[in-house]
Amino acid sequence: MRMVDLIQKKKNGGVLIQEEIDFIVRGYTNGDIPDYQMSALLMAIYFNGMNKRETAELTLAYVNSGDTVDLSEVTGIKVDKHSTGGVGDKVSLIVLPLVACVGVPVAKMSGRGLGHTGGTIDKLESIEGFNIELSREQFIFNVNHYRMAIVGQSANLTPADKKIYALRDVTATVDSIPLIASSVMSKKIASGAECIVLDVKVGSGAFVKSIDEARDLANTMVEIGKSLNRETIAVITDMSQPLGHEIGNANEVKEAIEVLKGQGALDITIVSLTIASYMAVLGGVFSDFDTAYEELKAIIKSGKAIDKLKQLVEIQGGNSQIIDNPDQLPQAKNHIEIKALSNGYVNSIEAESIGISAMLLGAGRKTKEDKIDYSAGITLFKKVGDKVNIGNTLCVLHTNRDNIKEVEIMAFNAFTIRDVEPKQITYIYDVIR
Numbered sequence: 001m002r003m004v005d006l007i008q009k010k011k012n013g014g015v016l017i018q019e020e021i022d023f024i025v026r027g028y029t030n031g032d033i034p035d036y037q038m039s040a041l042l043m044a045i046y047f048n049g050m051n052k053r054e055t056a057e058l059t060l061a062y063v064n065s066g067d068t069v070d071l072s073e074v075t076g077i078k079v080d081k082h083s084t085g086g087v088g089d090k091v092s093l094i095v096l097p098l099v100a101c102v103g104v105p106v107a108k109m110s111g112r113g114l115g116h117t118g119g120t121i122d123k124l125e126s127i128e129g130f131n132i133e134l135s136r137e138q139f140i141f142n143v144n145h146y147r148m149a150i151v152g153q154s155a156n157l158t159p160a161d162k163k164i165y166a167l168r169d170v171t172a173t174v175d176s177i178p179l180i181a182s183s184v185m186s187k188k189i190a191s192g193a194e195c196i197v198l199d200v201k202v203g204s205g206a207f208v209k210s211i212d213e214a215r216d217l218a219n220t221m222v223e224i225g226k227s228l229n230r231e232t233i234a235v236i237t238d239m240s241q242p243l244g245h246e247i248g249n250a251n252e253v254k255e256a257i258e259v260l261k262g263q264g265a266l267d268i269t270i271v272s273l274t275i276a277s278y279m280a281v282l283g284g285v286f287s288d289f290d291t292a293y294e295e296l297k298a299i300i301k302s303g304k305a306i307d308k309l310k311q312l313v314e315i316q317g318g319n320s321q322i323i324d325n326p327d328q329l330p331q332a333k334n335h336i337e338i339k340a341l342s343n344g345y346v347n348s349i350e351a352e353s354i355g356i357s358a359m360l361l362g363a364g365r366k367t368k369e370d371k372i373d374y375s376a377g378i379t380l381f382k383k384v385g386d387k388v389n390i391g392n393t394l395c396v397l398h399t400n401r402d403n404i405k406e407v408e409i410m411a412f413n414a415f416t417i418r419d420v421e422p423k424q425i426t427y428i429y430d431v432i433r
Ligand code: URA
Pocket: 084, 085, 165, 174, 179, 180, 181, 183, 184, 207
């Protein structure tokens, strides 16, 4: 088999067979196929797509490129969730203890953030002492005993996806539905999930910007799940503005605590309850979504959900005093208020610009080697639909850096204020099963 013939085939709109997909993925991962040929193939896929069978086979080739996690010793139906990535997305921090409260085992492997979206592991590491490197025995014990554990993704999980993702990032081929779908689903399947709930983000801060594209991506991932025997539900949620009010690592832990205490903002509370409810239904605890939603709401109200987060922090070695006293989380030395210069209503908040601003304040990494400042981030005081008067604080930037004039301008420009009230934002657009 020659790579050039496969590039030609895809360029002409052909359909790759399994042996060809395996050849490509194996060859690129072990270095036999050079970047320039893989780049050409990725661009051909970008323009000509992949059918359902090709996408499922690409997913499986990614899974088979590295280690898979054996969760057979864990009792119960193993349910995982994944978000396609957004700004202020702290949903995993909330749903993990919430779903564990009703007995669904969550054995979570999470990634770090890169670019303008944050990673769950970085957020948890803002809690002093929190250990994200459990031994396999401890991981399984915690899931069986407490119904929850979270660790960083092992280096050898879907290495083909890691290498190809890095190439997509620099060849403008990230936003291809079959490539995103196979990348996301391979990680979930390799980490041992039996059922998967996907949070497909749509809007200015997400990979997909339109509802139609989001539906297409959701359908593709649900189909992959079906063909690989993993029951999958995809929830399409809003990312036209950041989720909740806090962006940054310690900031997002603080907001997750508020949600689990029943004091969270409406958007993040609704999205988290929705994702958690589908996880609880797939985990076999509730027969329908509405019952799950009401029960989980009641669990938050009862205080059990926040106690469970406290337990998670304790069993993974973290300082659990932050639950009662979030001021013990890392604090930045500078807090800069960004104020409105006009009257009106917030019509939009560019999520990606806010994500990039937070990264430039120290909350994220530009390159993998960058060190994160856990205290850095942004607190939004106004969200879309809020009324604003001149001089009102739109957001506060938290940072230990100096000379951040450019970030102040970027954060200010992220807000659009107009005289007219905007249309109300829908938090959940669709559910695909
Ligand atoms: N998230 C992933 O894991 N992979 C993609 O390709 C895009 C988002």
